[in-house]
Every structure is written in C-alpha cells, then in structure tokens.
Amino acid sequence: MITLDALTKRYGGKTAVDALTVTIEPGKVTGFLGPNGAGKSTTIRMILGLDTPTSGTALIGGRRYTDLRHPVRRVGALLEARAVHPGRSARAHLRAMARTHGIGDKRVEEMLALVGLTEAAGKRAGAYSLGMGQRLGIAGALLGDPEILILDEPVNGLDPDGVRWVRELMRALAAEGRTVFVSSHLMSEMQQTADHLVIIGRGRLLADAPIDTLIAGSARRVKVGSPETGRLDALAARLSAAGVTVRREGDGTLITEGVTAATIGDLAFNLGLRLHELWPMDASLEEAYLGLTEDSLEYGRRAHAGHDAKAEGGR
Numbered sequence: 001m002i003t004l005d006a007l008t009k010r011y012g013g014k015t016a017v018d019a020l021t022v023t024i025e026p027g028k029v030t031g032f033l034g035p036n037g038a039g040k041s042t043t044i045r046m047i048l049g050l051d052t053p054t055s056g057t058a059l060i061g062g063r064r065y066t067d068l069r070h071p072v073r074r075v076g077a078l079l080e081a082r083a084v085h086p087g088r089s090a091r092a093h094l095r096a097m098a099r100t101h102g103i104g105d106k107r108v109e110e111m112l113a114l115v116g117l118t119e120a121a122g123k124r125a126g127a128y129s130l131g132m133g134q135r136l137g138i139a140g141a142l143l144g145d146p147e148i149l150i151l152d153e154p155v156n157g158l159d160p161d162g163v164r165w166v167r168e169l170m171r172a173l174a175a176e177g178r179t180v181f182v183s184s185h186l187m188s189e190m191q192q193t194a195d196h197l198v199i200i201g202r203g204r205l206l207a208d209a210p211i212d213t214l215i216a217g218s219a220r221r222v223k224v225g226s227p228e229t230g231r232l233d234a235l236a237a238r239l240s241a242a243g244v245t246v247r248r249e250g251d252g253t254l255i256t257e258g259v260t261a262a263t264i265g266d267l268a269f270n271l272g273l274r275l276h277e278l279w280p281m282d283a284s285l286e287e288a289y290l291g292l293t294e295d296s297l298e299y300g301r302r303a304h305a306g307h308d309a310k311a312e313g314g315r
Contacts, residue, residue: 001026001179002047002148006056009042009203016042018203019056024181026147029174031194031211032183035293039203040183041079044150048077060148072101076141077150081133081157086126090117090136093125097143111139116165130157138166148179155189167193191215191285199292206292214288222261225253225277226268235273239264253277 002024009017017039024030034040045051047058049065060068060075068074084093094108112118115135120128125136134157141149151170155163170193174180184190190197190211197214199207207214226232229252236246236254245257256264261280268275 003059007058008055010054022198022208026179027177028195029170029180030196031190032198034200038200072144075148076146078137078141079152081137084125089122091121115139151182187286201293215283221281222256223279226275231273
C-alpha cells in the first residue's frame, strides 16, 4: 500500500504538488493521470525517495522508501527505461542489479524470459529499440519480486502485442494482491487496464475513484435522427430550453449531452416525431478526463484558446 498524506513539494514560488492525500491500495491497478506539468513525476519521485517533500509524507507500507531495508524486494519501479549503461548487455545489467540485492542469476533468467528478451539478452542495451528498452525496464522493476509496482508510461514504444502483454501483466500482478500504480497519457489503454484512477491537475487532487464511477459521471451523449426535419428542430428547441446541450451534425442528426435516450424518446413521442436514430453514445475515459482537467491545464487547450481570442480581437 502507498499512502500520501498532505504531500507537498514547492520549488521556489511554484507549488508542484499541493497537499496531495490519497491511498493506493493493493489488489488493483491504479492509474495515475494528469496533464503535462500536473505533478505526476514529482509525486512518484517523492514516493521513491528521489525528491524530498516540502511537507507531508509519502509512505510505503507505513515507512518511507529510504527507510526500507530491502527496497527492491518491496518496490519495483520503472521511471526511465533508458537509464541503463548503453555498453552493458541486458543480462549484465540485470545481474549487476541482482547481486547488489542478494538475488540469484536464476531470477535474472526468469525475468528475461518473462519480458521476451532471452534471445537478445547478450546484446548491448544501447542498441535496443525503445520497446525493447521498456521490456528491460519492466524486467528490472520485477527483479526483486516486489509487492508494489510503480510504472511510468510502461507501454511507451511498444507495438500492439507488447501493449496487450503489459496490460495483461499488470492485471495479473494486481490479481495476486500486489499494488500496481501506473502513470500514463494513453486514455484508451487506461480504460482497458485500470480499476481505479487518481487524477491530479496543477498538483491538486481532482479525482480519486473507481474508473467506472468516473466514466459514468461524465456527460452522456445521445445521437438523434429523424426524416422529419421540422419536428426534429422542435425537439432540439425543447431540449435547449430545458438546458440540454444540443449540436446539429452535418448529416442532419442531433448530438445531445446531459439527457438520457429514454427522456428524448418520450419527448419525441409527445411531439409526434418519428425517429430513425436514438443512439446512446458510450461515454469514454477521455471525455471524463478532459472534463475534469479542463481548468487545470498549463499547456494545450487553454493556451490555444487564449491565443485564438487575442488573434480574433486583433482582426
């Protein structure tokens, strides 16, 4: 278990992590999400004792990482897959790690086989592709058979088969009762992998909930289509008057947000409107995430919006 209690990190006048309180529980895959600059990397570095908190605590099983007697056997981490001497082979790299922690060569060979690097184990790590480097990093994280795994962008550079392999591996490790904490920017992958999500923005906690709860709480969209254009316009007007967001698509259909298909169907019936389409569109993690983080962006949509507004004003 990982416990963060009012965890805070400041760099001069900038607060990178702001009183973050959350518990990462065993037996599930917990996704760690947030925009660029949200404080994810700083949080992970504090958990692993690489950065010192300004205030608050980051504990692993009730102890600071730096106080763990055998940290590699308690916590496995992948922060930067390329953090390997480029002249060493994968086997030599893992053996060096193993011997400093009293782990035998048999475990090294088991990990090479697990990540699919046995045949390339004698090759210099500097000649590895990004995907092979990720596999080596995962082997290193698992070397001590840890109860806790912290993985930062573990599928970066992997092909679709490799992505699925990592997904299945994380879920299998969680099913064994381990704590799996994974940071990623890939919303579609997180939706397939994570059981629980922690989302931060500008260093602050935005969400700490099961993934299904977050997705279910996002705006629901319904596609509505009818050959009766006039009555469809009347339906759109009634929905808009009730505070429902309605958008007309190029094909003449409507996309609504914030109302159920059943409510739309009943209203169409009362208006005598014949429907050809009434389709509840599945909510996605991406939609839920974007809704939560919209006001927490340092870069991206808000910056572009400000630039566009200035450009518009100068015309």
